[in-house]
Amino acid sequence: MLDAIAVRPFRRLTLVTAITTYVLGVIGGVVPVTCSGLGCLDWPLCADPLQAEAAILEMLHRFVAGFVSVLVILVAIGAWKAYRQRRWIFRPALIGVGVLIAQILLGAITVWLKNAPYTVALHLGTALTLLACTTIVATAVRTEETPIGDWRHNRLLASSLASALFVFLLILVGAIVTGTNSALACLDWPLCQGQVLPDTTSPYVYIQFLHRLVALITSLVLLRTTIVAWRARERQHTAWVVAALILSLYVVQVTVGAGNVLLKLPLVLRGLHLALASAVWGLLVVLTVLAAQVDKSQRVGHASAADGSLSARSGSAPAVGEVQPVTSQQNVQTRPQGKAMFGAYLLRVKPWITGL
Numbered sequence: 001m002l003d004a005i006a007v008r009p010f011r012r013l014t015l016v017t018a019i020t021t022y023v024l025g026v027i028g029g030v031v032p033v034t035c036s037g038l039g040c041l042d043w044p045l046c047a048d049p050l051q052a053e054a055a056i057l058e059m060l061h062r063f064v065a066g067f068v069s070v071l072v073i074l075v076a077i078g079a080w081k082a083y084r085q086r087r088w089i090f091r092p093a094l095i096g097v098g099v100l101i102a103q104i105l106l107g108a109i110t111v112w113l114k115n116a117p118y119t120v121a122l123h124l125g126t127a128l129t130l131l132a133c134t135t136i137v138a139t140a141v142r143t144e145e146t147p148i149g150d151w152r153h154n155r156l157l158a159s160s161l162a163s164a165l166f167v168f169l170l171i172l173v174g175a176i177v178t179g180t181n182s183a184l185a186c187l188d189w190p191l192c193q194g195q196v197l198p199d200t201t202s203p204y205v206y207i208q209f210l211h212r213l214v215a216l217i218t219s220l221v222l223l224r225t226t227i228v229a230w231r232a233r234e235r236q237h238t239a240w241v242v243a244a245l246i247l248s249l250y251v252v253q254v255t256v257g258a259g260n261v262l263l264k265l266p267l268v269l270r271g272l273h274l275a276l277a278s279a280v281w282g283l284l285v286v287l288t289v290l291a292a293q294v295d296k297s298q299r300v301g302h303a304s305a306a307d308g309s310l311s312a313r314s315g316s317a318p319a320v321g322e323v324q325p326v327t328s329q330q331n332v333q334t335r336p337q338g339k340a341m342f343g344a345y346l347l348r349v350k351p352w353i354t355g356l
Contacts, residue, residue: 007141010078014138017071021134022282024064025127029274031061032120032178034267043111065107072100072130075137088140088289096133102126117179124175128168128281135285143293156232156239157291159225163246164284166218171277173211182207183265189258215254222250229287239290246283249276 030036039054040046044062046055079086079093103126110119177183185204186192190212198205229236229243253276260269 010075010082011138011141013071013078014075014134014141017068017075018131018134018138018282020064020068020071021131022278024061024068025124025131025278026271026275027057027061027064028127029124029175029278030271031057032115032175033270033274040111041114043108062107065104068130069100069104072096072134075134079137083141086140088143089137092133092136092140096130096137099126099130099133103130115179117176120179121172121175125168125172128171128278131278131282132285135282136289139286139289143289154291155228156225156236157288159221159228160243160284160288160291163218163221163225164281164288166214166221167277167281167284170211170214170218171281173207173214174274174277177207177211180204180207182211183260186212186261189261215257219250219254222247225287236290239287242283242287242290246280246287249280249283253277253280 034054034057036054036057039056039058046059076093076097079090083089083093103123106119106123106126110116110123113119180203182204185202185208186198188194192198192205192209192212193200198209200206226243226247229240233240253273256269256273256276260266260273263269
């Protein structure tokens with residue numbers, strides 16, 4: 001076991017790395033929103049800037065990317081030296097270096113191809129992957145290393161993975177909306193041109209409609225994840241808190257997205273929309289790591305059930321003090337009522353609402 005004093009600097013390093021990677025993603029998203037991606041037509045320098053303001057934002061993005069590169073490499077070195085037995089730390093730390101290299105190359109290609117929409121989407125996808133790697137390491141170093149249970153019987157893990165997949169897809173579709181200038185293809189909300197399914201042949205309308213459709217499906221998946229986390233709140237209280245925060249941020253994000261359309265894309269709301277999306281993605285990664293950790297009580301329960309099953313097969317009576325497995329009929333519980341869950345959710349988010 002590592003000494004607590006020696007672990008503390010590495011924990012701080014992983015936290016700073018995750019936060020800085022998040023900031024880098026937000027800045028990288030603001031660059032195309034403000035049309036600053038072509039402020040510098042060369043890479044990695046900016047010898048002939050087109051506009052001073054655009055060049056400043058683009059170079060700020062590159063400088064922060066350089067700083068994040070150093071942090072990611074330091075985390076990988078620390079994981080290599082002291083955490084090779086912790087796969088939740090060691091593997092994402094090393095994968096993060098590979099993703100970082102791909103991210104740098106895609107950034108250069110994006111500049112050379114003058115911000116082609118597909119390169120912007122790929123660049124954003126690798127940025128989200130890098131944020132996931134740094135977030136996994138920062139979360140895992142603060143939790144106990146435990147074996148992963150059977151994901152088929154871990155509803156919270158399955159729900160969080162599904163939510164992460166849809167949020168990832170939603171952000172990529174949003175990047176395509178920005179890259180193709182389709183943000184104002186529908187000037188009303190939540191309908192599009194006054195219709196649920198717009199009758200048009202414009203590809204921009206269909207891109208915007210696809211973005212809203214994915215957002216609707218993501219809303220339902222996140223709601224399902226929050227319900228699953230609430231049902232498991234006694235065993236995984238931290239996961240329930242994170243799930244409630246995710247749903248709250250997503251509601252705010254959808255509201256900001258509607259404001260973008262109705263207010264004709266103010267820059268502040270566009271930047272806030274992207275920042276909230278990245279925050280939801282990062283918190284979903286945290287939730288997935290927490291859901292994958294099998295708590296001790298659950299492992300003890302499985303072990304007791306296995307011992308009881310062996311005793312029953314052998315025909316011998318259980319030993320004195322042995323805990324017999326509880327049958328499904330003895331463990332029947334009423335399903336949580338929606339009113340109670342909504343009350344618990346409001347109780348959890350009330351401090352955040354009053355603090356605004």
